[in-house]
Amino acid sequence: MLNPAPAFTMVQAADSPANADLPRRAGAVSITLRGVEKQFDSGVVALQPIDLSIAGGEFISIVGPSGCGKSTLLRIVAGLIQPTGGTCERAQNATAAFVFQDAALLPWRNVARNAELLMELEGYPLSERKARAQEALQVVGLAGFDASYPHQLSGGMRMRLSLARAIALRPNVMLLDEPLAAVDELTRDVLQEELSQLWLSTGFTALLVTHNVHEAVYLSDRVVVMSARPGRILKIVDVPFAFPRSPELRATPEFARLTGEVSAALRHRE
Amino acid sequence: MAAIARRASPRSMLLRIVSIGLPPALVAACAIALWYVLTITIYKGKGFLLPGPQDVAAAFVENGALVFEATLTTLKEATLGYCAAIVLGISFAAVLSQSRVLERSFYPYAVLLQTVPVVAIAPLIVLWFGYNDFSVVIISLIISLFPIINNTLLGLRSTSRTLVELFAMHHTSRAVSFWKLRLPGALPSIMAGLRISAGLSVIGAIIGEFIIGSGNSQGGLGVQIIFAQGRMYTALLFAEVIAATALGFLFFSAVSIVSNLLLRHWHESASAD
Numbered sequence: 001m002l003n004p005a006p007a008f009t010m011v012q013a014a015d016s017p018a019n020a021d022l023p024r025r026a027g028a029v030s031i032t033l034r035g036v037e038k039q040f041d042s043g044v045v046a047l048q049p050i051d052l053s054i055a056g057g058e059f060i061s062i063v064g065p066s067g068c069g070k071s072t073l074l075r076i077v078a079g080l081i082q083p084t085g086g087t088c089e090r091a092q093n094a095t096a097a098f099v100f101q102d103a104a105l106l107p108w109r110n111v112a113r114n115a116e117l118l119m120e121l122e123g124y125p126l127s128e129r130k131a132r133a134q135e136a137l138q139v140v141g142l143a144g145f146d147a148s149y150p151h152q153l154s155g156g157m158r159m160r161l162s163l164a165r166a167i168a169l170r171p172n173v174m175l176l177d178e179p180l181a182a183v184d185e186l187t188r189d190v191l192q193e194e195l196s197q198l199w200l201s202t203g204f205t206a207l208l209v210t211h212n213v214h215e216a217v218y219l220s221d222r223v224v225v226m227s228a229r230p231g232r233i234l235k236i237v238d239v240p241f242a243f244p245r246s247p248e249l250r251a252t253p254e255f256a257r258l259t260g261e262v263s264a265a266l267r268h269r270e
Numbered sequence: 271m272a273a274i275a276r277r278a279s280p281r282s283m284l285l286r287i288v289s290i291g292l293p294p295a296l297v298a299a300c301a302i303a304l305w306y307v308l309t310i311t312i313y314k315g316k317g318f319l320l321p322g323p324q325d326v327a328a329a330f331v332e333n334g335a336l337v338f339e340a341t342l343t344t345l346k347e348a349t350l351g352y353c354a355a356i357v358l359g360i361s362f363a364a365v366l367s368q369s370r371v372l373e374r375s376f377y378p379y380a381v382l383l384q385t386v387p388v389v390a391i392a393p394l395i396v397l398w399f400g401y402n403d404f405s406v407v408i409i410s411l412i413i414s415l416f417p418i419i420n421n422t423l424l425g426l427r428s429t430s431r432t433l434v435e436l437f438a439m440h441h442t443s444r445a446v447s448f449w450k451l452r453l454p455g456a457l458p459s460i461m462a463g464l465r466i467s468a469g470l471s472v473i474g475a476i477i478g479e480f481i482i483g484s485g486n487s488q489g490g491l492g493v494q495i496i497f498a499q500g501r502m503y504t505a506l507l508f509a510e511v512i513a514a515t516a517l518g519f520l521f522f523s524a525v526s527i528v529s530n531l532l533l534r535h536w537h538e539s540a541s542a543d
Contacts (some may be wrong), residue, residue, distance in 0.1 A: 097439075118440055148536040
């Protein structure tokens with residue numbers, strides 16, 4: 001079963017306690033990759049052996065050039081793709097939710113029914129589905145849009161719905177595949193903030209694939225930099241800033257230094 | 271709310287109807303006028319070739335009951351053929367979509383069904399099933415089947431890869447994926463097929479009636495058209511052709527309305543005005 005579900009409450013971005021004291025550490029699921037590699041049937045080597053330990057409740061971002069296999073890595077963790085070598089371990093009872101770049105909504109279902117989808121597939125009873133969907137929609141700021149249909153929503157709202165659908169499942173692992181790549185910059189900033197608060201308040205382990213170095217540094221405990229194909233880990237950059245982080249952090253020299261470090265690692269070619 | 275309800279006032283609704291309806295109405299009026307002019311000039315005294323609009327109207331009035339009965343018979347046959355085609359077509363496509371091997375094995379024959387000229391096999395159908403309404407239903411079924419199979423298959427095959435992955439993440443069974451993802455996702459495509467077939471089923475029924483001919487004394491429009499031709503009663507022939515056209519149009523419109531109702535939340539596909 002699921003771990004005791006924390007209440008959905010937004011954490012106010014204010015002067016914060018140290019990371020270790022946050023509720024997100026409790027009951028979170030760790031993920032361990034040992035020598036994970038992937039060669040496609042076509043012979044293309046997508047991933048060279050990858051070793052990575054993700055602590056329970058950690059927020060990890062993976063950045064890398066297009067086609068470096070970061071999405072493949074995410075799908076291996078999700079169990080959608082089998083690695084050709086190595087193992088990916090995570091707790092047996094872990095519930096994982098995947099958030100895709102295109103919101104991947106069902107256009108024939110209204111907002112409320114879309115938010116219920118994953119619980120429906122997992123066989124939750126109707127009353128629980130409805131209650132949790134409402135709660136999740138509230139959290140992402142879509143309360144009152146129940147009866148709307150996806151085409152009536154803006155890109156940002158669709159992504160919020162996609163997030164609501166995922167968090168309604170109360171996952172202990174959240175796998176995010178460039179979820180904010182398709183929204184405009186202003187919306188992206190707001191959604192980054194919301195994603196960070198969501199993570200702080202609900203305590204899932206997050207694995208985010210992104211192209212955006214600023215996004216990676218702002219959201220993560222650690223940033224994994226991958227090389228072009230065949231993908232391998234070039235560098236892991238620790239981000240020492242305490243959570244919750246405030247948007248002003250982006251303007252500090254320390255933040256610039258870290259994004260610079262990640263960018264430099266990305267440019268690095270052997 | 272994101273959905274801005276645009277309730278038009280009755281006045282602007284009326285304006286809209288006029289602005290949509292007026293141009294085609296004008297075209298129709300011009301065509302009828304031209305038709306009338308032709309019958310009093312070039313075709314003067316040749317009413318058996320081109321009867322005037324007033325003659326056709328008179329034939330309608332005179333044979334109202336006959337035309338109505340015939341239309342009803344054709345409607346019944348076309349409806350039966352069409353409904354059978356929907357059930358068979360969608361089920362067949364659903365089965366084929368479950369396996370590549372099945373699709374590769376059977377799809378060519380579904381195509382063959384389309385390329386065999388129905389007019390050519392209709393006599394065979396009549397030979398097998400007799401000179402009766404049932405043969406007509408079968409011919410209507412055959413002619414309207416392929417677009418339904420083809421479009422359903424296309425729709426079932428084009429499920430978004432991301433959504434397939436999403437469903438796979440949550441251990442969804444084949445059956446659940448089919449009912450909750452593939453089938454509803456294929457709906458716009460299926461409805462496109464049903465729209466094409468709606469008109470075809472009426473055509474099929476009339477072809478069928480041509481073949482069974484006078485086997486039935488009180489046949490549908492196809493039978494009555496042949497009768498009218500034999501009697502050189504061209505005005506009635508015209509009236510019956512108009513009735514057949516109206517029937518096809520009615521069929522198509524009914525299916526379009528159902529389609530728009532089903533797809534009205536889908537944005538692009540539904541608003542086909």
